[in-house]
Amino acid sequence: MIAITGANGNLGKATIEFLLKKVKPENIIAVMRNPVAMPEGIQVRLADYEDLNALNAAFKGVERLLQISATSMGEAGIRQETNVVRAAIQQDVKHIVYTGSIRPSAVANFYATHQALATERAILSSGITYTFLRNSLYMEIMPLFIGNALEAGHWEYPAGNGKVSFVSRMDIAEALANVLTEAGHENKQYEISGSKAYTFADTAKLLNITYADVPNVYLEKGMAAEHLPGELITCMVSMVDGIKANEFAYVEKDLEYLLRRKPQSFEQYLKTL
Numbered sequence: 490m491i492a493i494t495g496a497n498g499n500l501g502k503a504t505i506e507f508l509l510k511k512v513k514p515e516n517i518i519a520v521m522r523n524p525v526a527m528p529e530g531i532q533v534r535l536a537d538y539e540d541l542n543a544l545n546a547a548f549k550g551v552e553r554l555l556q557i558s559a560t561s562m563g564e565a566g567i568r569q570e571t572n573v574v575r576a577a578i579q580q581d582v583k584h585i586v587y588t589g590s591i592r593p594s595a596v597a598n599f600y601a602t603h604q605a606l607a608t609e610r611a612i613l614s615s616g617i618t619y620t621f622l623r624n625s626l627y628m629e630i631m632p633l634f635i636g637n638a639l640e641a642g643h644w645e646y647p648a649g650n651g652k653v654s655f656v657s658r659m660d661i662a663e664a665l666a667n668v669l670t671e672a673g674h675e676n677k678q679y680e681i682s683g684s685k686a687y688t689f690a691d692t693a694k695l696l697n698i699t700y701a702d703v704p705n706v707y708l709e710k711g712m713a714a715e716h717l718p719g720e721l722i723t724c725m726v727s728m729v730d731g732i733k734a735n736e737f738a739y740v741e742k743d744l745e746y747l748l749r750r751k752p753q754s755f756e757q758y759l760k761t762l
C-alpha cells in the first residue's frame with residue numbers, strides 16, 4: 490500500500506493522477522484532514538498532522554509513504570512533520586518519500602527550509618529507507634509573485650538579482666509517482682529544479698514588461714494591506730531574502746533523470762500566463 494499525506498493538495502492530487510497510471514486505486518491511501526472526494530477505489534483516511542493517534546490509524550498497513558511537507562511553518566511545521574515520521578516509525582512503514590526544499594540548510598534565509606532539514610534528519614535517524622525530493626520553487630506560484638504586473642506592464646518585487654530554477658509542480662508529481670513505484674531510489678536524495686535559473690529581470694524580459702527591485706517593506710506593506718496572516722508575510726519575506734541569496738538558483742539534472750525526459754521549460758510556462 491502507498492499512502493500520501495496532503496493528498497487533497499495540489500501536489501498530492503497531481504501525484505495521485507500519475508500513480509493511477511501505474512498502480513490500482515485499491516493500493517493507494519489518500520491521507521487528509523478534511524474529507525475530499527478522491528478517484529474511485531482510493532481509500533481516504535482522515536488525519537491532522539497534529540494528531541499522532543489519527544496518523545497512526547491512517548498509516549496502518551502502509552509500506553510506502555509519500556510525506557508531502559506541511560504548510561505550517563516554524564515550530565508548528567516541525568512538530569507536524571515530526572509527527573508524521575513518528576507515526577511512520579510506529580506503523581513500521583518501510584519507505585518514506587519526503588518532498589522538502591532544495592539544498593536544505595540550517596542557516597538558509599528561507600525558513601521553511603529549516604523544517605525540511607529537521608524532517609530529513611528525523612527520517613534519517615529513524616533508519617527507515619528514504620528518498621528525498623528537494624524542490625526548488627514551483628513555476629505555478631509565479632502568479633503570486635507577478636500580481637497585476639502583466640496588466641501594468643511594470644513589475645516591482647524585492648528579488649534583487651537572485652536567480653530561481655523554477656520547476657513545474659506537475660513534473661515533480663510525475664517524478665514522485667515514478668519514485669514510489671520503481672526500485673533504485675532507496676536512500677537517495679534528489680535536488681529537483683528546472684533546467685535553467687532566471688533572475689526576476691530575466692523573467693520580466695520574457696514577459697515583455699519592465700522590472701524594478703524594491704525593498705522588502707513594499708512586499709510586507711502590500712501583504713498587510715490585503716490582511717494576509719503575519720505567518721505568511723514572514724514566510725514570503727524569508728523567501729525573497731532566500732531568492733536574493735540565490736538559495737533557489739541551483740540547477741541540477743536529477744529531475745530529468747527521474748522523468749527520463751527534459752523537465753517543462755519555464756519559458757514555455759510563462760507563455761501560459
Ligand SMILES: NC(=O)c1ccc[n+]([C@@H]2O[C@H](COP(=O)([O-])OP(=O)(O)OC[C@H]3O[C@@H](n4cnc5c(N)ncnc54)[C@H](OP(=O)(O)O)[C@@H]3O)[C@@H](O)[C@H]2O)c1
Nearest residue numbers: 495496497498499500501522537538558559560625626627
Ligand atoms: N516549492 C514551492 O514553490 C512550494 C510552494 C508552496 C508550497 N510548497 C510546499 O509544498 C507542499 C505541497 O505543495 P502544494 O502545492 O500541494 O500545497 P497545497 O496545495 O497548499 O497543499 C497542502 C496540503 O497540506 C495539507 N495540510 C496542511 N496542514 C495540514 C494539517 N495540519 N494536517 C493535515 N494536512 C494538512 C492541506 O490540507 P487542507 O486542504 O485541509 O488545508 C493540503 O492537502 C506544501 O505543503 C508546502 O510545504 C512548496
